[in-house]
Amino acid sequence: MKLITQIARPKRIEDVAGQELAKQALLSIAKKPYDSPRVIILHGTYGVGKTSLARAFARALNCQNQNNGDACGKCYTCSINIEDTEFYEEYDSSIIGNVEDIKKLREFFNFNSDQGYRVITIDEAHLLSRQAQSSLLKVFEEVNSRVFFILCTTEKDKLLSTIQSRSMDIRLNKVPDSCIRDNLKKVAEDNSITIDDKSIDLIVSKCEGHLRDAHILLQNYMILDEDSFKKLVGTARKSFLGFYICCYLGDLGRSQQFLGELIKYPLSDLKRDYEALLLEIMECSVSVKEPKDELMRELMKLMKQKVLNLYYIMVDPIIINSFDNSDRFQAAQYDIYLKINQKMR
Numbered sequence: 001m002k003l004i005t006q007i008a009r010p011k012r013i014e015d016v017a018g019q020e021l022a023k024q025a026l027l028s029i030a031k032k033p034y035d036s037p038r039v040i041i042l043h044g045t046y047g048v049g050k051t052s053l054a055r056a057f058a059r060a061l062n063c064q065n066q067n068n069g070d071a072c073g074k075c076y077t078c079s080i081n082i083e084d085t086e087f088y089e090e091y092d093s094s095i096i097g098n099v100e101d102i103k104k105l106r107e108f109f110n111f112n113s114d115q116g117y118r119v120i121t122i123d124e125a126h127l128l129s130r131q132a133q134s135s136l137l138k139v140f141e142e143v144n145s146r147v148f149f150i151l152c153t154t155e156k157d158k159l160l161s162t163i164q165s166r167s168m169d170i171r172l173n174k175v176p177d178s179c180i181r182d183n184l185k186k187v188a189e190d191n192s193i194t195i196d197d198k199s200i201d202l203i204v205s206k207c208e209g210h211l212r213d214a215h216i217l218l219q220n221y222m223i224l225d226e227d228s229f230k231k232l233v234g235t236a237r238k239s240f241l242g243f244y245i246c247c248y249l250g251d252l253g254r255s256q257q258f259l260g261e262l263i264k265y266p267l268s269d270l271k272r273d274y275e276a277l278l279l280e281i282m283e284c285s286v287s288v289k290e291p292k293d294e295l296m297r298e299l300m301k302l303m304k305q306k307v308l309n310l311y312y313i314m315v316d317p318i319i320i321n322s323f324d325n326s327d328r329f330q331a332a333q334y335d336i337y338l339k340i341n342q343k344m345r
């Protein structure tokens, strides 16, 4: 079976999901490579397209029929795997982590050709030792103008300031849900994978802006049966939120329904989702985060309307300690429901 993370790799810079600013910056460099900075730092959280952009950039630089800075997707260079050519090399910092490794590669880093450009990507660059980073600095000065270095990192601050100051700094953000949804639909269509919109939505909400996670989940969708997949991607968040909103509105019947949903989850999932939800409510209530859906907006509205501080009640230790037993869990939730009602009167 083909790996989704591999078959979904974008060929052109424009095909990378989201990252509009980063794409614009790389397209401008690919258009005028001779007077651009030779060292580029791509930084941002994991799984949002750093190495994908680096590969697409190498292809754009070497495309024989470049179009507005991007690869054409059709010429010979575009049709082969860029990783298999002399135009692109990718190293993990675990392989070139110390000074000796970099010394050994020094010769190779140069690109002795008057045709094309070599892009050298160092992934997880923040894991290079300080000494290794210093010797890299020397390499940057030695290499000819046909070499670009791309340092991919999730922790830019761990790079030497001397490296940062001589690099072009490009920040990558989490990929918006709408881009992930479109990307999943396209990957599924291109590869004849049948998947319904509801399952795509589940993946989108689970992967939280990390496209690579979305691709791994799509792979799981292909392997697992429906129940196992739902267990993998489902969270108790919506059921918790529904329960609290119904408690707030005094709708006992529906709050019992949500309780019924909650006790179907494995205990470890309940604890994890409950903690994540508390954090989310806290962040939304102090406006650090925008409510991500209608349910959270509804809860925030209710919290503002009533004097009662729902968050205070939710962190009641009774509820956390009751998670080890579904009967106790129900009893504790009911207890909380009564408390809310008493306070609201």
Ligand SMILES: [Zn+2]
Residues within 6 Å of the ligand: 063, 064, 065, 066, 071, 072, 073, 074, 075, 076, 077, 078
């Ligand atoms: Zn091309």
